[in-house]
Amino acid sequence: MTCREFFLFCVHNLYPMMKTTKAVFAALLCACTIPSVAQNQAIAYQTQGSPVIESDSAIATRFALQFADSLVKAHFYQDWNTYMALSIPSAIKYYGGKEAFRENVVIYYFRNEPKVEEKPEKCKLITLMNDHMDSWQCVIEKVRDTWINDHKAKVYSYLVGESLDNGLNWKYIDVSQNLTQNVIYLMPSVFSSLPIPEGKTVYEN
DSSP states (O other), rough: OHHHHHHHIIIIIOOOGGGHHHHHHHHHHHHHHHHHHHHHHEEEETTTOOOOOOHHHHHHHHHHHHHHHHHHHHHTTOOHHHHTTBBBBHHHHHHHSSSHHHHHHHHHHHHHHOTTTTEEEEEEEEEEOSSSSSSSEEEEEEEEEEEEEEEEEEEEEEEEESSSSSSSSSSEGGGGGGGGGHHHHTTTTOOOOOOOOOOEEEEEE
């Protein structure tokens, strides 16, 4: 029933029972308002909880950082099985297989063993690229807060990561354990345009 039809109904049928003109218009106002409120509530309900669609780059970024953080923590806590699983296969092959690769990683760890008060390095994504297909690559900056010769310092080093399934799963090489110019041998598939910074140590004060 439209507002006009309801109004005529009120005038012809309900008016004798209503004492004032205000009552008629009050009834009319309610009849016209309720459908609008209900409609607005329905619209609000439909828009509530609408799924937020992530872009491919946002998904790739989120997973790249998650996997990098797992690699860093595996190295810090000497979980070598996890570290190996998150390392790029071509790097393992470059060192002559799993045992030789693991030995090299362990030697590097004890040469730079974290001090008791240290925590795992913090990770920050600084570059993310893809080849317009399912392959993504990234550079992750690691920041280690440590002490060197009784001086507080921040050590900046870098991971280079690759995903072959549109950013969902990542494997890495740790450039700090190698020379930057050796990346092409450790990871032959590295994008030629991927910028890889040199590591550095910054002393406070």
